[in-house]
Amino acid sequence: MSKTDGTNLRVVLYEGPGSEPFDGDARADALAALLDNGFEVTRPALGGEVADADDSPVLVLGRFDAETAPADRDRVAFRDVTDRSADDVVALARDARDETGARALDAWKPWFPVIDYDRCTNCMQCLTFCLFDVYGVDADKQIQVQNESNCKTDCPACSRVCPEVAILFPKYKKGPINGDVVRAEDVQREAMKVDISALLGGDLYGSLRNRQREARERFSTERDESRALLERKRCLTKLQKDLDIPNEVLMSLPSTEAIEERAARAKAKLARRQSESQSVKDRDAPAPGPTEDDWGI
Amino acid sequence: MTDTRPRILYCNCTYARVVPPSVKRDVLRRLSDSGVAFDAVPDLCDMAARKDPALARIAASPCTRIAACYPRAVRWLFHAAGHPLPDDGVDVSNMREQTADEVVERLLADTAPAGEAR
Ligand code: SF4
Numbered sequence: 079m080s081k082t083d084g085t086n087l088r089v090v091l092y093e094g095p096g097s098e099p100f101d102g103d104a105r106a107d108a109l110a111a112l113l114d115n116g117f118e119v120t121r122p123a124l125g126g127e128v129a130d131a132d133d134s135p136v137l138v139l140g141r142f143d144a145e146t147a148p149a150d151r152d153r154v155a156f157r158d159v160t161d162r163s164a165d166d167v168v169a170l171a172r173d174a175r176d177e178t179g180a181r182a183l184d185a186w187k188p189w190f191p192v193i194d195y196d197r198c199t200n201c202m203q204c205l206t207f208c209l210f211d212v213y214g215v216d217a218d219k220q221i222q223v224q225n226e227s228n229c230k231t232d233c234p235a236c237s238r239v240c241p242e243v244a245i246l247f248p249k250y251k252k253g254p255i256n257g258d259v260v261r262a263e264d265v266q267r268e269a270m271k272v273d274i275s276a277l278l279g280g281d282l283y284g285s286l287r288n289r290q291r292e293a294r295e296r297f298s299t300e301r302d303e304s305r306a307l308l309e310r311k312r313c314l315t316k317l318q319k320d321l322d323i324p325n326e327v328l329m330s331l332p333s334t335e336a337i338e339e340r341a342a343r344a345k346a347k348l349a350r351r352q353s354e355s356q357s358v359k360d361r362d363a364p365a366p367g368p369t370e371d372d373w374g375i
Numbered sequence: 376m377t378d379t380r381p382r383i384l385y386c387n388c389t390y391a392r393v394v395p396p397s398v399k400r401d402v403l404r405r406l407s408d409s410g411v412a413f414d415a416v417p418d419l420c421d422m423a424a425r426k427d428p429a430l431a432r433i434a435a436s437p438c439t440r441i442a443a444c445y446p447r448a449v450r451w452l453f454h455a456a457g458h459p460l461p462d463d464g465v466d467v468s469n470m471r472e473q474t475a476d477e478v479v480e481r482l483l484a485d486t487a488p489a490g491e492a493r
């Protein structure tokens with residue numbers, strides 16, 4: 079199962095007819111423990127709206143009388159939690175999750191870019207920049223985040239190359255990348271960083287290619303692995319500093335060959351886009367297509 | 376007649392430590408004690424990545440109050456999940472910046488305490 083597959087178990091803390099109300103501490107402790115262990119929790123009550131029943135499995139917990147506890151039915155189980163601790167409640171939820179095949183709490187931190195389409199100009203810098211195929215385009219050629227789980231945890235680099243400050247990482251430490259309001263000075267600051275060409279004194283892929291090649295050549299002539307690694311690290315320090323890229327991500331960059339392949343694919347995509355927009359231009363009113371500069375390659 | 380009772384959604388931000396734990400716990404405790412109906416989810420980001428259908432039901436509600444983080448982040452997370460929030464009728468409180476008092480006040484404004492479950 080991939081990191082983004084599956085449905086959570088939904089736990090209902092039931093206090094209606096047939097169940098005694100929970101004690102305040104017991105309810106709050108159970109709620110917090112269930113959420114911390116990856117379970118969705120619903121507290122239904124008169125006068126309020128909660129999510130309707132759906133296809134996800136449901137576990138109803140209540141302080142049921144032994145005789146009145148409802149019988150389990152399809153995808154809905156009922157358990158009595160009278161005098162049970164928060165740990166017991168979580169254990170019951172885990173059992174129900176295993177029985178129903180609901181999703182287990184995953185070790186992944188949901189870290190992926192989110193696009194603010196009020197700001198995005200569809201320039202494709204992010205698509206061109208990301209080496210891990212997180213971005214793609216939809217049928218209308220609109221930029222999209224397509225492979226969330228490919229994103230490298232804690233790496234906000236693509237948000238730093240977006241000229242419009244349109245890429246958010248809600249779990250990032252600082253604004254505006256965390257979703258805080260974008261101020262004029264943010265746009266100005268990011269615009270200075272975005273100039274990918276300026277970043278490494280030339281085009282990004284070219285720089286990465288050359289620097290990796292240099293490191294590899296040095297490695298093959300000197301047979302000195304640590305020097306080659308040091309060189310690679312040194313060359314990428316500027317990139318790391320400017321874009322806030324974690325070390326692990328830099329060290330796991332694809333091989334020179336993979337980067338070259340990706341650059342070739344991006345160029346092919348660009349060529350396709352250009353020829354498509356050319357045929358549209360020929361057919362309809364003139365509409366300028368993106369240039370190599372627009373794509374930063 | 377359109378139902379305008381607010382649907383309350385609390386996000387626990389389980390997979391990261393960006394929301395101050397004291398604010399999260401305080402808001403959750405007071406929601407729990409309030410007697411109003413609410414949904415609590417471990418992590419809205421995770422649900423958006425999974426395009427969880429529960430987000431569609433929340434987005435369809437005419438009046439929603441959400442306790443999570445920055446409103447811009449929450450809005451575009453729902454959009455990313457394919458279930459954009461409506462322009463009106465949604466109030467997002469930011470537990471990264473606001474106090475528990477402010478958040479709870481906004482979540483519970485004009486909500487009648489509960490009687491029995493529905
Ligand atoms: S770099 Fe920013 S503005 Fe350009 S397509 Fe990506 S999100 Fe949109």
Ligand code: SF4
Nearest residue numbers: 248386388419420444
């Ligand atoms: S929406 Fe905000 S509060 Fe909720 S999980 Fe994501 S970052 Fe955390």
